[in-house]
Amino acid sequence: MHQKFSHRAQVLKSSAIREILKVTEQPDIISFAGGLPAPDAFPLTEIKTATDTVLQSKDIYGALQYGPTEGYAPLRQWIADYLSARDQTAVKPAQVLIVTGSQQALDLIGKMLIDSDDKVLVETPTYLGALQAFNQYAPEYIAIESDSEGLKPETISDDVAAEAKFLYTIPNFQNPTGRRLTESRRQTLVAKAKHNHLILVEDDPYGDLDYQGHRLPCLYSLAPENTIYLGSFSKILTPGLRLGFIVASEQFIGKLVQLKQAADLHTPSLTQYIAYQVLSKNNFLTHHIPKIREIYAKRCQYMLDSLKRYMPRQVHWNQPEGGMFIWVELPENINATELLSDAISQKVAFVPGETFYAHAEKTNCFRLAFVTVPEEKIERGIKILAEMINHRIHHLQEKTVMM
Amino acid sequence: MHQKFSHRAQVLKSSAIREILKVTEQPDIISFAGGLPAPDAFPLTEIKTATDTVLQSKDIYGALQYGPTEGYAPLRQWIADYLSARDQTAVKPAQVLIVTGSQQALDLIGKMLIDSDDKVLVETPTYLGALQAFNQYAPEYIAIESDSEGLKPETISDDVAAEAKFLYTIPNFQNPTGRRLTESRRQTLVAKAKHNHLILVEDDPYGDLDYQGHRLPCLYSLAPENTIYLGSFSKILTPGLRLGFIVASEQFIGKLVQLKQAADLHTPSLTQYIAYQVLSKNNFLTHHIPKIREIYAKRCQYMLDSLKRYMPRQVHWNQPEGGMFIWVELPENINATELLSDAISQKVAFVPGETFYAHAEKTNCFRLAFVTVPEEKIERGIKILAEMINHRIHHLQEKTVMM
Incomplete structure (x- = not known):
């Protein structure tokens, strides 16, 4: 066969x-x-308590039944509130799509944006899982020069920026290098993106793991119209729940919801209910x-x-x-x-x-x-x-x- | 944008x-x-007990950590044993891939088999979710005539069968019609598939829900080399866990594992552990x-x-x-x-x-x-x-x- x-x-x-x-x-x-x-x-104790709460409440039927493709509404609201406060950028729940781990976000974004031979800009080196996801849609990669301060936005010509479908980047403590994109390079990159209508796919699973607690502004907060932001609970909660999320304009989210529905109907309800219980109690994070x-x-x-x-x-x-x-x-x-x-x-x-x-x-x-x-x-x-x-x-x- | x-x-x-x-x-x-x-x-009581067991045991770390793309090994073994007994067909754990609901199986199978304009045979009518999944890979559908006894295999010419990438069918209590494919049509369909190297994608979420408990042989048991079998726990356990599985030859499973890895790394560990606990205790089903x-x-x-x-x-x-x-x-x-x-x-x-x-x-x-x-x-x-x-x-x- x-x-x-x-x-x-x-x-x-x-x-x-x-x-x-x-x-x-x-x-x-x-x-x-x-x-x-x-x-x-x-956070074993918190997860046990949260799971007990879900299973003992009348919510149990919701947690075990089919749910909306967009995700569990209270969790979307929580994410919108969390990011709005953390990044000082207004995020509405309608701009949040829950995904089955942010690997799924990479697949859905590849599906939404890439036709064969479309140009996709990536860091040098970049996350293997992103290449695996995008490869299925057969893009032509353009490798953007990078050094210890992250990718070098000044090496992206306006022609390349305008022609590319998107640029994929992990600005914080990148996988595989551990590098963080400096604040001035973020500003340069965002200016270039705005000028050339370049979509930035900002993958941020490690953003909360800065040892000194000194965040740099996320690209999404600097250019919300241009940016599709990917968040993950794998590193701040646990990866076995397979919970991530996409934040973007409602136009992008609308299309991604349709693609997600075809891909797996929705992310498991039970894990979403548990995560919401953990995250919403006592300022957990x-x-x-x-x-x-x-x-x-x-x-x-x-x-x-x-x-x-x-x-x-x-x-x-x-x-x-x-x-x-x-x-x-x-x-x-x-x-x-x-x-x-x-x-x-x-x-x-x-x-x-x-x-x-x-x-x-x-x-x-x-x-x-x-x-x-x-x-x-x-x-x-x-x-x-x-x-x-x-x-x-x-x-x-x-x-x-x-x- | x-x-x-x-x-x-x-x-x-x-x-x-x-x-x-x-x-x-x-x-x-x-x-x-x-x-x-x-x-x-x-089964609320069983799910609560199973969840408690997982969360109180040392398995909790496995249930919350990244896991293998193929799925949780004991659950794969359980599925192989269950099907081997139920359908009197030898199924090995290596032939089982756990998916995030059988909707994901449809997406992965579309990815694995369909190039633009490839011919895909479907029942008349057929499951909307399958059309949504396959549409993304732009097949040309060939609608197979159907009546109250299911699809009519004798209407599929050898040329069409040989040329098609696969035939998609829900033989048991089909969505949307509730029809069941008769045993003699199963035999005719399988003979045609074998003769023409036609792949049968057998979607079976309702197979266990025959009111009289009188099963008809699944296509997989009649033609294991030709058939990709999709099972689901949505109707016999609960859908909010989003757990389904694919059973096929190791060659198909190997390719599907690679595609699944790119799609979401793996199905949530926690829900797999819980399902295994429920299914493996006291002959639950x-x-x-x-x-x-x-x-x-x-x-x-x-x-x-x-x-x-x-x-x-x-x-x-x-x-x-x-x-x-x-x-x-x-x-x-x-x-x-x-x-x-x-x-x-x-x-x-x-x-x-x-x-x-x-x-x-x-x-x-x-x-x-x-x-x-x-x-x-x-x-x-x-x-x-x-x-x-x-x-x-x-x-x-x-x-x-x-x-």
């Missing part, structure tokens, strides 16, 4: 991350590969987010200290101000994917950088995730990696000397 | 059902329009399904009795052996969509038939859903409809006489 596959299914490749994650399920692996949030930051920040900041610092202690001086990495990832750059002649094979044989895992590029580019980078790894394992894992890298550097030097 | 929409988003039409469902949310409407299962058949059958059979009979009592002799309907729907056929010159406008003004709702056809066809049919309506309201609603129809028949006769 293979010959019956659609063209899009035929060209679909298996994901490198997927294969890696299988290996990292073994309990004896020190895995810096996963993008999982830390379970010790899950006001006291929960600082707890996550503290745990993540501490593990990040521990990994940064380990990197500093063990890595050879030829290796570079960034100092994240938030989020879950550190981006490591090796000398150019060391291939991170080859390094991974050796690392796994020594029970350490990470994600090689090349998987995060729209066009094959840097092969000497990798992503480290630190939030689920206990401190002693962070040190041990980094030490093992450092020794392997050191060995390669010396081996390469010897080869150079011998030539 | 309208001009940025993809072609598929531009041609997307708003659903008639969707607009109707909005009206039927008003509490004073007698709605035969919804496709909702009856809340009095929800063995005693729960008969309860649902009893409630549904009783309401169906009540509606059939009301139809018989009030409807003029020119109106025809089927006698369902299971499921949630009755299909009513009016005299050809009465338009059911026009009838609906009047009916709503008299606080009764149903779904006009024309919305269920791939190509605009019959305008004189409508779908009645009976399972969520109390008996006294069934009688009152049918009486109102019958009077309206009677009035139209007489009005038309007068016009004919006057001409």
Whole structure:
């Protein structure tokens, strides 16, 4: 039946991350590969209480029955209120669509905007899951140059901005690099978007995880007409609920609702009711987010200290101000994917950088995730990696000397 | 930003059902329009106990964390065992993919199989949600003639069968007609499929709801190589969990897993854990399904009795052996969509038939859903409809006489 596959299914490749994650399920692996949030930051008590409340109330029938495609009305209202206050931008509930995790938002946005060969602008590197979602609609990617301050908006010409269907960006503590787009670049990007009617797809799962609690304005607040904002409860509540949301103009939301109805009718009612119960009680996020920040900041610092202690001086990495990832750059002649094979044989895992590029580019980078790894394992894992890298550097030097 | 929409988003039409469902949310409407299962058949006690068990056990971390795209392993195993026993066909867990409601299965199958203008065979009429899902991939529909015994497989020529990407069918108590495909037609259809390498997409949300408990063999059990089977927990557990599953060859499942990963990473973990707890305890379905059958059979009979009592002799309907729907056929010159406008003004709702056809066809049919309506309201609603129809028949006769 293979010959019956659609063209899009035929060209679909298996994901490198997927294969890696299988290996990292073994309990004896020190895995810096996963993008999982830390379970010790899950609000277990609040979720139990909320679930009890839902199941004991007359709401139980709503929680177990079919619901509206747009999402559970009180949760949409809560999100609108939360964002309006947090970002000082008026968001109406009619501008909020609940999705089954923000991965679904990426799929629906790809469906809404991309025809074959349409131009889509992405960061360098960018989130693998976004590439997987968009790939199904066969865009032509234009990679926007990026550095430690995020993407460089001044490198986007007006012609490219005007022609592109949209620009996809994670401005806060990006996956995979952990980078944050600076405030002045946000202003430049937004001005360029407004000038050229460029749609900005702003993916913001890590925005609340800034260690110092110092937010930068989201693109949506700077250019609401141009921006489709994606939020997620995976990192501030728990990912197993699969709850995310899209905020955009009512015109976009109207179309996305139709696409979502065809995709899965609606996001599960029960998880929406539970999330609403947790979020709406006792200013939950006001006291929960600082707890996550503290745990993540501490593990990040521990990994940064380990990197500093063990890595050879030829290796570079960034100092994240938030989020879950550190981006490591090796000398150019060391291939991170080859390094991974050796690392796994020594029970350490990470994600090689090349998987995060729209066009094959840097092969000497990798992503480290630190939030689920206990401190002693962070040190041990980094030490093992450092020794392997050191060995390669010396081996390469010897080869150079011998030539 | 309208001009940025993809072609598929531009041609997307708003659903008639969707607009109707909005009206039927008003509490004073007698709605035969919804496709909702009856809340009095929800297993509340079992779901509460199961949820408690999940939240009190160490499984809670799994239930709240990211999980595998394929679904929660014990639930996949349970489904494989259940189907293997029920349908006397060996199903392996590797052949099971958990989806976020079987609507998602339709979307993923469309993605996997349909290129623009590919031929897809559908029943006449067929499930609106399937048309909505497949439409996004722009197939050319070929409508297969159907009658009270379901689709007519002998009307499918070998050429058409060989050329089509797949045939989509709901063999049991079809939505919208309530019809069941007879056993001999199943055999004929399966023989034709095997002979022509035709893929059968067998959507079976109502299969367990046969009032007499007399199952007919599913197409999957007759032709496992040709069939992609879609199951749902919406009607035998509750729809608010949004849990369905696909059973197919490992080759199909492998491709569908990749597509699902791009679509929403995975179905919520929490709802899967809860469903597994309910399903795996005390042979839950063995005693729960008969309860649902009893409630549904009783309401169906009540509606059939009301139809018989009030409807003029020119109106025809089927006698369902299971499921949630009755299909009513009016005299050809009465338009059911026009009838609906009047009916709503008299606080009764149903779904006009024309919305269920791939190509605009019959305008004189409508779908009645009976399972969520109390008996006294069934009688009152049918009486109102019958009077309206009677009035139209007489009005038309007068016009004919006057001409």
